[in-house]
Amino acid sequence: MRALVVYSSKTGNTKAIAEVAAEAFGRDTVLALIAEAPDYHEFDLVAVGFWIDKGHPNHEIQKYIRRLKGKKVVLFFTLGANPDSEHAQECLRNAETMFAGNEIVGHFICQGKIDPANIKWMRQMVVGGPRISAGDARWGQAAEHPGPDDLIRAREVFREISLRLQ
């Protein structure tokens, strides 16, 4: 199986997960930043990684997702909130909708530390919203992610998908 892992990452959290995905999918996998992505038609599986911007996939990756059609896809993302939160589930639903016309064969969600320049703004989202409840947010915990346990979990999820598709 030939896999393409394409991702967008502003501060490195999603990049760390993309690197694990590329390793887990095997030797034939191509890992590419979105700006340098090769033609996806040449691949059996396309894994698309992004970060959450106000509840949705970040803008740069949205353009890519809209062009993607007729593929088996894995989506993965990082976000400031707890991956088990209702907010994270809403983000997943928002993302899945954008992948219409493809077959989603798996996903992975990981908490990711928030750029200090944006923490104030993120807290305002909680107070003013609450688009993200304080319990869901757990901003303090985000600083620890992605950590070693996240990378192990990511590897397990991507390996399982890879084995299932062989």
Ligand SMILES: Cc1cc2nc3c(=O)[nH]c(=O)nc-3n(C[C@H](O)[C@H](O)[C@H](O)COP(=O)(O)O)c2cc1C
């Ligand atoms: C402008 C902006 C908007 C964000 N919106 C959300 C959000 O709606 N929900 C959330 O949980 N995290 C949000 N975050 C946090 C990022 O999704 C998170 O830090 C992510 O891991 C960053 O990934 P990266 O290091 O690959 O750029 C936001 C961050 C920024 C900068």
